[in-house]
Amino acid sequence: MSAVTAWLLPFAAGAVTGVLSGFGVGGGTLLLIYMTAFAGLDQRLAQGINLLYFLPAGLMALPAHRKNGFLQRDVLPPAIAAGLICAALSSWVAAGLDVDLLRKCFGGFLLLLGLRELFAPEPDKERKPPRKS
């Protein structure tokens, strides 16, 4: 494998999707598509790498979000507590699942997300006024 395919392309892919990950949505999903469809990684390894990849990407974006005042601190404790419990369960299941089945499930997930992006209304169209920071 040349240095370009081993280093430069993955670095570039991570940097491009990292911008979206820094925004808070979509980056990891696109990187998963890149890793499985173009870089030839198997579904589970791609998912594991993607989880690791979000650590630097998210950490580097957080200080700016904090400075801009977008972080809603009161949301964090309950959401993180519930998320950790469920994440432990679901990743334990995924890590032991048949890779082909995992890939099919991921495909279904992508289709649902894609249809929602294309056809669902903007999330806050029918909403009450925003809550204060």
Next chain:
Amino acid sequence: MERSWRFWAAGAAAGLANGFFGGGGGSILVPLLVRLGGLERKQAFATSVAIILPLCALSAGVYFWRGGLDLQTALPYLLGGALGGWAGGRWFKGVQLPWLRRGFGLLLLYGGTRCLL
């Protein structure tokens, strides 16, 4: 405090999807934070980064522990992600969100179809 069950529910859904699919937690979390939690969109995006981070750390640990993780293959993605994430944080304030949606939706449909075929 009476609203905190909504954040529990949003976090739980994000944790389930993010661990099982190895990503995509933000795609679940942001609409829930907006619809259930009443956050403004930019608040929801930024806050979801802080929520997903510890979930990814835990899930990555589980993946590593149960099946191993090729760290050498991972490294360039992590370095790129650090650079992109830093830029994303800096650009976020001025970005227009709606234009991102359609292109993103098409890419998802493409990826999903490839996985199922």
